[in-house]
Amino acid sequence: MEDEQSFSDISGGRLSLQRRYYTQSCREFCLNCPRLSLRSLTAVTCTVWLVAYGLFALCENSMILSSAIFITLIGLLGYLHFVKIDQETLLIIDSLGIQMTSSYASGKESTTFIEMGKVKDIVINEAIYMSAKPRLDCLIEVYRSCQEVLANQKATSTRS
Amino acid sequence: MVLKAFFPTCCASADSGLLVGRWVPEQGFAVVLAVVHFPFIPLQVRELLARVQRASQVGLAVLGTWCHRRREPEESLGRFLEGLGALFTHKPWLQLSREPDSRRWNCKVSSPGAPCGEDQVMLIFYDQRQVLLAQLHPPATLPDRRAGDATATAAEGGLAAVFHTVARSEALFQSDRFDEGPVRLTHWQSEGVEASILVELAKWASGPVCLLLSSLLSLLSWLSTWRLCRLCPLAFLCSKLCTCQQLRLRLQHLQLVFSTQKAEDPAQLMRKANTLVSVLLDVALGLALLSWLHREDRIGQLADALVPVADRVAEELQQLLEWLMGAPAGLKMNRALDQVLGRFFLYHIHLWISYIHLMSPFVERILWHVGLSACLGLTVALSLLSDILALLTFHIYCFYVYGARLYCLKVCGLSSLWRLFRGKKWNVLRQRVDSCSYDLDQLFIGTLLFTILLFLLPTTALYYLVFTLLRLLVVAVQGLIHLLVDLVNSLPLYSLGLRLCRPYRLAAGVKFRVLERESDGPLRLLMQINPLPYSHVVHNFRLPSCGCHPRQSWSSLCRKLFFGELIYPWRQRGDKQD
Numbered sequence: 001m002e003d004e005q006s007f008s009d010i011s012g013g014r015l016s017l018q019r020r021y022y023t024q025s026c027r028e029f030c031l032n033c034p035r036l037s038l039r040s041l042t043a044v045t046c047t048v049w050l051v052a053y054g055l056f057a058l059c060e061n062s063m064i065l066s067s068a069i070f071i072t073l074i075g076l077l078g079y080l081h082f083v084k085i086d087q088e089t090l091l092i093i094d095s096l097g098i099q100m101t102s103s104y105a106s107g108k109e110s111t112t113f114i115e116m117g118k119v120k121d122i123v124i125n126e127a128i129y130m131s132a133k134p135r136l137d138c139l140i141e142v143y144r145s146c147q148e149v150l151a152n153q154k155a156t157s158t159r160s
Numbered sequence: 161m162v163l164k165a166f167f168p169t170c171c172a173s174a175d176s177g178l179l180v181g182r183w184v185p186e187q188g189f190a191v192v193l194a195v196v197h198f199p200f201i202p203l204q205v206r207e208l209l210a211r212v213q214r215a216s217q218v219g220l221a222v223l224g225t226w227c228h229r230r231r232e233p234e235e236s237l238g239r240f241l242e243g244l245g246a247l248f249t250h251k252p253w254l255q256l257s258r259e260p261d262s263r264r265w266n267c268k269v270s271s272p273g274a275p276c277g278e279d280q281v282m283l284i285f286y287d288q289r290q291v292l293l294a295q296l297h298p299p300a301t302l303p304d305r306r307a308g309d310a311t312a313t314a315a316e317g318g319l320a321a322v323f324h325t326v327a328r329s330e331a332l333f334q335s336d337r338f339d340e341g342p343v344r345l346t347h348w349q350s351e352g353v354e355a356s357i358l359v360e361l362a363k364w365a366s367g368p369v370c371l372l373l374s375s376l377l378s379l380l381s382w383l384s385t386w387r388l389c390r391l392c393p394l395a396f397l398c399s400k401l402c403t404c405q406q407l408r409l410r411l412q413h414l415q416l417v418f419s420t421q422k423a424e425d426p427a428q429l430m431r432k433a434n435t436l437v438s439v440l441l442d443v444a445l446g447l448a449l450l451s452w453l454h455r456e457d458r459i460g461q462l463a464d465a466l467v468p469v470a471d472r473v474a475e476e477l478q479q480l481l482e483w484l485m486g487a488p489a490g491l492k493m494n495r496a497l498d499q500v501l502g503r504f505f506l507y508h509i510h511l512w513i514s515y516i517h518l519m520s521p522f523v524e525r526i527l528w529h530v531g532l533s534a535c536l537g538l539t540v541a542l543s544l545l546s547d548i549l550a551l552l553t554f555h556i557y558c559f560y561v562y563g564a565r566l567y568c569l570k571v572c573g574l575s576s577l578w579r580l581f582r583g584k585k586w587n588v589l590r591q592r593v594d595s596c597s598y599d600l601d602q603l604f605i606g607t608l609l610f611t612i613l614l615f616l617l618p619t620t621a622l623y624y625l626v627f628t629l630l631r632l633l634v635v636a637v638q639g640l641i642h643l644l645v646d647l648v649n650s651l652p653l654y655s656l657g658l659r660l661c662r663p664y665r666l667a668a669g670v671k672f673r674v675l676e677r678e679s680d681g682p683l684r685l686l687m688q689i690n691p692l693p694y695s696h697v698v699h700n701f702r703l704p705s706c707g708c709h710p711r712q713s714w715s716s717l718c719r720k721l722f723f724g725e726l727i728y729p730w731r732q733r734g735d736k737q738d
Binding site: 022025026028095097099101111117 | 161162164187188282318319669670671672674677683685690
């Protein structure tokens with residue numbers, strides 16, 4: 001069953017948290033980040049090109065213009081591939097482990113899986129750990145659900 | 161504990177049969193390796209499992225039944241499968257089934273004591289071929305094949321046990337469906353065992369080739385040690401030249417690649433492969449350089465340009481010395497000392513120019529033969545370039561040494577006379593400064609000498625500064641060349657190529673994806689290999705280079721420069737440190 005709630009991150013942007021409850025022992029939390037806004041993209045591109053045109057007016061060298069275009073393209077690709085996070089997911093599977101996935105705007109996904117044997121407890125570290133930078137209320141929700149699953153797992157392991 | 165059943169994706173469309181694999185009780189893992197089809201004789205199945213267990217040291221058993229109803233549901237099949245549970249006793253007993261044209265999977269576990277419920281089983285699909293070929297980094301501590309028994313392997317952590325089970329059970333995957341064996345299996349190779357003619361031919365040919373080449377290489381290395389030990393000055397020269405170091409390193413690499421011993425573990429195999437690819441790339445780049453040099457008589461052009469360039473450098477140095485002998489940057493030098501030092505260095509430059517002019521008829525021949533050495537590899541050519549640069553700027557090195565020694569003497573004299581000026585002296589026995597009473601004439605002469613040295617200090621310091629800067633410039637250029645050589649030597653290209661083309665071979669871990677779930681079916685996950693990031697690949701598989709880096713920190717370098725001690729930037733690891 002699915003559940004969606006909206007929160008805000010530390011810089012005021014809108015985040016949406018989706019909770020999926022597969023079974024009692026498997027849950028997934030999906031944090032969707034605000035998309036790249038056209039306004040900021042246009043602003044940055046215009047600034048860079050104005051500066052380049054100013055330099056061209058000074059130096060009369062057309063290499064400056066082509067290098068400005070090149071830099072803009074490479075910078076945008078680099079930003080989309082390495083910096084801009086689209087979605088962050090936390091999948092917690094009882095007695096297997098915890099998996100954190102970050103998917104970037106260019107489609108790249110980076111995944112970390114931690115086995116349950118190595119997890120002692122889940123704590124709320126500073127918000128800067130999760131690259132989407134959610135606020136405390138969102139983190140508390142996730143924390144509470146994770147602790148439920150962990151407590152359930154501890155109970156079943158002591159029973160069996 | 162929830163039971164986790166690892167099921168290979170290749171068996172998802174197989175006919176009904178028995179599930180064969182390994183049960184890990186500590187984690188609750190049931191790793192299914194293959195499906196045994198009807199008809200079979202239970203005794204032969206048990207024999208096959210025992211044979212595979214002996215070969216792989218992994219405890220295999222019949223874990224349960226698999227039911228894939230292709231046509232109308234057959235009631236008799238269901239009862240037959242349940243009857244098998246009594247034949248092959250295994251706790252817990254797994255019963256997997258799949259509806260023919262839908263995605264409905266059913267999973268039942270019966271174990272003694274615990275109630276059997278749907279929520280107690282998790283189905284995890286894995287790609288058998290990828291898990292077999294993957295190497296986990298960092299690897300879990302795997303027991304080696306010699307220590308052998310099945311109970312020892314159960315002590316590993318977590319998912320590494322799954323990888324270990326699949327990797328060790330190769331004996332189970334040797335037969336495909338075209339074999340006429342007594343037992344019919346479905347696994348990843350059941351459509352036909354994977355093999356390649358080229359690989360088999362290479363394996364067959366590599367034996368004698370390796371033997372021949374390794375004997376040749378050992379002869380070569382024996383020859384080199386014999387000659388070098390006999391002729392002392394040659395040994396000294398060879399330890400200073402970069403080319404000899406590089407050739408020795410390449411010889412070691414070739415010996416490693418063509419050694420007749422098989423690689424013991426995957427790390428050594430990767431090392432051999434990386435070294436071979438590095439050597440091949442080196443030779444290819446060297447041959448490209450060679451063809452470029454010999455086209456359009458570039459060597460002749462280079463030789464024609466070399467002598468005028470050396471002349472030009474010498475002229476510039478002469479002008480610099482004339483400038484220093486005058487009033488450099490408005491500073492007033494001590495005339496006499498200035499003239500002495502200036503004439504001394506000018507005479508050296510004159511000698512150097514005569515030497516270059518003497519060598520000029522032979523330069524083209526020498527360069528042509530040096531250019532041929534590029535076929536041994538680009539790194540050898542670059543090391544030769546670095547050595548030629550060092551030889552051509554030998555006079556700068558000499559000037560630096562003279563200037564540094566003079567400055568060092570001056571600083572030592574000044575510091576001890578300064579102590580005399582204050583009425584103290586250095587106690588060698590106690591390694592500290594003690595007060596001392598001097599006679600009047602000692603004080604008089606000491607103070608006089610101190611004043612002389614102090615007022616001559618600017619002149620010497622200026623000469624020292626100028627020549628040290630020139631020397632540092634040459635050292636910086638040599639450093640760049642060495643960096644390039646190091647890059648070609650130590651970059652693990654085979655590992656990088658493997659990470660690019662077959663990312664599942666170098667695994668940093670696993671990742672799970674939840675597959676769509678039917679309302680009352682079990683939880684189904686897909687396990688995939690999470691490949692190692694490129695930075696980790698380079699860090700883990702870097703080849704050791706010859707270590708021609710400056711071994712000292714910046715602060716000790718500055719201290720040495722201030723006190724006039726000589727700096728040797730290319731101390732090798734084997735030599736004693738400063």
